[in-house]
Amino acid sequence: MIFWQLFISFFKIGIFSFGGGYATIPLIEKEIIATHHWLTLPQFCQVVAVAGMTPGPVGINCATFVGYRIGGVIGSTIATIAVVLPSIIIVSLLYYIFKKYLAKGEEAVKVFFSAMAPVVLSLVLTAAISIAMEGIKDPRSIFIAIAAFILSIATKLNILFILAGAGLAGLILYL
């Protein structure tokens, strides 16, 4: 049964993908191309390109797209539910533990989270740097990146406006 296989595959992807976004793509690639031969490599590259250029998390986009290719609208619904189901279970569990220990001894929890903070931020910083390495190609894009950085720190401007403005700047500068 193809739908069941689809569900199991994306459930697995949901469980074993750590680090968010593009870190999950090798795992999806292995599951979709090597194990099940659902897509060819060029098709998969197209999926990744489209997933990066449409709204929302890349993992969800991939699941919806691959699910649609394999089983239509039902397939995409099943794949999307399957990929978020592990998150719902594990995050809820962690939140429950977090609340329980926070009530018990706040000091210990604070020390733990404070020690974790630099590690967690390093993952976010890595995402920023990898996107910069991919997206910054000339002085104009360096200027845009620095302007966005300063605007979002120094002003209360909605970040959506900053991103949209950068896109418009791209239309002017690159078209």
Next chain:
Amino acid sequence: MTTERAKDINKIRAVRKKTGLWGVNIKPDKNTKIFLSFLKIGAFTIGGGFVMLPLIRQEVVDRRKWITEEQFMHFLTIAQSSPGVMAVNLSLVIGWEINGFSGALSGLLGAILPSFASILLIAIMFLKYFETAWLRAFFQGAIPATSGVIGAVVFVLARKNLKGFYQYAVLLAATALLIFWHWNPVLIIILGMITALFMTYRRKA
């Protein structure tokens, strides 16, 4: 008599406040607000979950004031420590905090619905027209900006949550391991957890 009249007016005002001007409750409840907040963020952020991070922080900490900066850091830690899609995890745990399980589901639905809908639309109709010069130029401008705003959220969170030279050294060292030596993020998280538990234990003793 004047006080009675004032009381009446207050009563009417209270009812109006509750039911809206036309006698219909038009005020969205908490779950709807959570759903709409995450829907807005999910619909307009392109380039993956980490782009959603600065927007989620701005929405729930600065604008709505649902959670504090410190709580946001806690929830980001939980979201990064769980497998799955990072932005989905973050929407779930923030939703939990604001309004329990129904809040978590509202946040989740808001975060994934735009990507689900837009991918379906593209898969069904637009795939042919996707590669255009306009779109490419737009992204050539927008993508450097995403790295800028993600960098900014690191700056803001670090300023509020990191203390002392040691923590900044860990941040830079871990980032270097991830970027230059391509360490697995899971390994970094697990090493961080072991160190954090050790420090918690030593503080207790």
